[in-house]
Amino acid sequence: MASNVPSIRISRLNDQTICSGGRYVLYWMSSARRASWNFALDRAIDHAVALRLPLLVVETLACDSPWMNLRHAAMILDGMADNAKEFQRARIAYLPCVAADSQRLERFLDTVTRQAAVVVADWYPLREATELAALVAARSPVLVERVDSNGLLPLAATDRAFPTAHAFRRVLQRSLPDHLADLPSANPALPARFPRLDHFPVETARSCLVGIEQVLGNGPGLVAKHSTRPNVVRVALSGGSRGGHKAVARFLEGRLARYAHERNQPESDASSGLSPYLHHGHVSVHYVFAELARKQGWSPDRLADRASGSREGWWGMEPAAEAFLDELVTWREVGFNMCAHRTDYDDPESLPDWARSTLDEHAGDCRPYEYSLDEFRDGLTHDDLWNAAQRQLRSEGIIHNYLRMLWGKKILQWTPDWQTALETMVELNNTYAVDGCDPNSYSGIFWVLGRYDRAWGPERPVFGKIRYMSSANTARKVRVRNYIERYLQPDAG
Ligand SMILES: Cc1cc2nc3c(=O)[nH]c(=O)nc-3n(C[C@H](O)[C@H](O)[C@H](O)COP(=O)(O)OP(=O)(O)OC[C@H]3O[C@@H](n4cnc5c(N)ncnc54)[C@H](O)[C@@H]3O)c2cc1C
Incomplete structure (x- = not known):
């Protein structure tokens, strides 16, 4: 199958095959919670086009997952509201699911998986996420693939964790030039007059919340009832890709200029404030990088020839942009790399x-x-x-x-x-x-x-x-x- 998603970002989670008799291609969204700049979504669209089957995107949240509370859930629910609008615009069927507990989530996933031709899942390298994906794949009668949309460097581009940021930076500088041109789609879409899913799986409707209005209306109550930390309230910050993209623009147009000198000043407000959006997958690191490169008038021929591991000078951007990229790429991705390669990352x-x-x-x-x-x-x-x-x-x-x-x-x-x-x-x-x-x-x-x-x-x-x-x-x-x-x-x- 022709695919623009780099093969290094795709891995199989089971030995099943694609079932051409399935009702739809399923994208199970659980960490890259966005409707653009998302390799997993691109991969699911590729499958749908190849099979000429409708695409169904389900985005999930279990109220009893570790540390889940209203604060985290509110960010995710904000993101679901944005995603519902974006997928409606792209004419892609989207089903958000807030499950009271993980057993109900697993039942929901079994139901939607059973009717799929093939399933595409996110790869998030924390234990709970990888274990749930493995469980769903083990029970699935069809092929389940996981796709890595986490960082500029694919997680599979390395085979070990690194003891220092310097050691990781050297590898980044050697390897990134091969990956920087691979960007997920900014405007993913199915071809015109493509088959659409006319109704959602019936069992799903009975056992889970469906419809964005119900999810937004009932979600907070469900989370408060089933969370192990019911007293943690939401904060003023709103989640979602729209707010996230605005935050990127505000930072790049304003505060970036002060970043190199003032990011350590707590009273200065010079850092990006992007970590909540990056964490919830509402903003892609590829999007931030592409916007920064555009504003800097940057192209890959500015990269230094030598991978010295040095913090400055490798990207060929202004000092403030280089300082920011060192956090966004080196420091952020060394952590993803660690969790992907060492299951004892929290031991x-x-x-x-x-x-x-x-x-x-x-x-x-x-x-x-x-x-x-x-x-x-x-x-x-x-x-x-x-x-x-x-x-x-x-x-x-x-x-x-x-x-x-x-x-x-x-x-x-x-x-x-x-x-x-x-x-x-x-x-x-x-x-x-x-x-x-x-x-x-x-x-x-x-x-x-x-x-x-x-x-x-x-x-x-x-x-x-x-x-x-x-x-x-x-x-x-x-x-x-x-x-x-x-x-x-x-x-x-
Ligand atoms: C005790 C402790 C706990 C932390 N817990 C978290 C956490 O739960 N989630 C989290 O995302 N970061 C965590 N960090 C790292 C860092 O504090 C935050 O990423 C950063 O403060 C986010 O603010 P910002 O988006 O304005 O960062 P900026 O300075 O604008 O940096 C841009 C992006 O680079 C990444 N980044 C920046 N600094 C670091 C860093 N030191 N390590 C790894 N990535 C970095 C983040 O994704 C950040 O959004 C923790 C650091 C410490 C010391």
Whole structure:
């Protein structure tokens, strides 16, 4: 079958074949939640055209999935509303499904899969997603493929995880030139007068919510009822590709110019704020890259010849754009790469040996303060800057990147042992951060404990050789006075 989707991004999840008697081609959307710039959608369209069968896109959410709460669900529901409009415009059948629990989701997926000719699924490299995809594929009577729309570098272009960003950057610089021209479609569409699905699978209608109005109306209530974290409320930020694309434009037209110099300033608002949209798949990294390249008047002949692994100078763009790409591509994708190649990405044992040894050697050190999970959650430590960061996380679902690092380092210092610190960071980050439950949640949290880093001196209590950060030093390096005032107001967080 002719396909514009690079074969390196496609893999089979079972040994079944395509069933030409199926009613439709099914695209099961679970992480690349967007109606354009999406390799999986492109692949499903290719199948539909080759088989001359209608295309059905189902987008799913299970209310009881780990850390699911109203905050995460609201972003996804916003995205579903956008997707419903986009797919209607493209005349593609779209069925959003909010299932009360994972068993119901599995039943729904079994139902829609059984009537398909072939199934295309997203490849998201976190465990729950890969396990569910494997389960669906094992039960499917037809071929299930998974497609990788995660990053500029296909996950299958490497066969291992990398210990440092530098090592990964060198590989990126060697390999990316072969992949940069491969872009997903900006306006995916079926040919004119193509067969359309006239009605949805009947059983589906009975057992699940169908119709975008029902999903938007009932979804929040269902999530509140079935989530294991029912008290976490939604934040002001709206999800969805429309808002995401506007955020890209606002950043590239305005704040990018200040990015290289001011991105570490919490009071400056110089970073992109794109991580919630990237995390929910509402914005594609290919879209961000293409927009940036267009604005920079960039073409691949500007790439440096030598893959030195250096942070600057390889792309051949302005310094601010290069600094941004180093975060968007190197740092973002090293985390995806880790999760794709190491199933133990969230296991304490996955830390480098030097980091575990030094943390263990200092396990018995006296902690200057110790706080419980509830005290951390409510921002009730002795440290105003830390409390302000935690309250921003609770009220807005984000913490500025620089303070996010400090936030983690202090949790390490103020918990009885580093394993508890790890659990506390994962719990708070994945519950409250609108970009939480992402491969980069684990990159960031494990970075606090030494992943991607090196040993630092002098050796300190509790930290050992792990990089140390303090609120006092942070306050000297970056402006935080207004930040603290703002988030320690009684009504913040
Ligand atoms: C303890 C801790 C927890 C973190 N948890 C998450 C998380 O749950 N989800 C998440 O997406 N990121 C996480 N990060 C990484 C980083 O803090 C955020 O990606 C960044 O703050 C997002 O803001 P932005 O979109 O304005 O970033 P920008 O500076 O504008 O960067 C653009 C994009 O590059 C990527 N990026 C930027 N910095 C990093 C980084 N240090 N590591 C990996 N990717 C990066 C993000 O996708 C980001 O949207 C965490 C970092 C730490 C230290």
